[in-house]
Amino acid sequence: MRVPFRSNFQGLSSRLAPIDWLRVVEKLLLGLLTVQCARLIWALLTPVGSFGPWEGRQAQFPNFAARQALFSSFDPFYRAGPQQPANGGVVTSLALTVYGIRLNEGSGLGSAIIAGPDGVQNSFAVGDEILPGVLLKAVAFDHVTIDRGGAEEQIFLDQSQPAPAAAPGEGGAVPAPAGGIDNPTADGLKRDIGFAPRMQNGRITGLFLTARGPTFQNAGFQPGDVITQVDGQPVGSPSDLQALQGKIMPGARISLAVERGAGLSTINLTLQGQ
Missing domain, CATH: 2.30.42.60 (Pdz3 Domain)
Incomplete structure (x- = not known):
């Protein structure tokens, strides 16, 4: 017995219900929200564990003996060791002696009183030639830098003579040492x-x-x-x-x-x- 094709198609379509896509999307969103709520609860209730404590690192203070040993070996004025040349330079081997320095803080230039091998003192500004091939390149408060054939060398201020005592009171000239002056000829x-x-x-x-x-x-x-x-x-x-x-x-x-x-x-x- 043969069944018409039309009648079979009508029976199949009657068995398949239409899909409600709005309800499907609603169920997916509810499932995603449930997962996120579960993750939040887990994060709040789970202990920190291997991540360490919440508070920051505490400062560690050494004991008195350790602090005393540390500061006894620290010299902010470098008095314990030999004076090192500035900027990693070298002290010149030339027979030059610096007796005075004038430093212009505004321009960064200045001059210096330098004695040559003959002992004669002269004033040189930055850029002047001290000796053949030796130029005064820069001045600082306690040393000068010279250019010797393209190499930088330092000469430190001569501090072998003690500084004269300051005059009492404010300003004024510094008097010559009393008691040590004879009437010369x-x-x-x-x-x-x-x-x-x-x-x-x-x-x-x-x-x-x-x-x-x-x-x-x-x-x-x-x-x-x-x-x-x-x-x-x-x-x-x-x-x-x-x-x-x-x-x-x-x-x-x-x-x-x-x-x-x-x-x-x-x-x-x-x-x-x-």
Whole structure:
């Protein structure tokens, strides 16, 4: 017996119910929400375990003996060891001595009083040639840097002489040491003191003094002194040196303003005869 094709198709379609997609999506969302709630509850109830404690690391303080050993070996001013050259440089082997440094904090430039192998002191600005092939490259508060054939070397400030005592009160000139000044002779000054002009920016700004005998110290001078005024007149030309040399005679009284480091000293001389 043969069943018509149309009747079979109608029977199959009557057995398949239509799909409600809205309800399917609703059930999927409810299932996802249930999973997320379960994960949240698990995260809240599960102990930290291997992740460690919640609080941060606590500072560990060494005992008194350990702290004392630590700070006894620490020297912020590097007094315990030899002074190291700045910026990893080397100390020069040239026979140069730095007696004074002028540092311009605004421009970063400056000048220095440097004595060569002959002991004569001169003032050099940054960029000047100190010796053939040796240039003053930079200055700092306690040393200078020179360029020697392309290599940087350092010369540290000569601190072998003790600094003069400051004058009491505010400001003013630093007086010469009392009790140590004798009345020198005119011949002794001419024989035991050397004079050399100090050049700055192409002009003379003072006279360097060089010790050649005992009269230098007896008159109250110290290494590195620079005469800036003679009897109240500033030194600014070669004729001032000639005028000073002309005043050095028996019975003369000379008042000198001397630049000594960062201070100013006044030395009054009464010259004796032979």
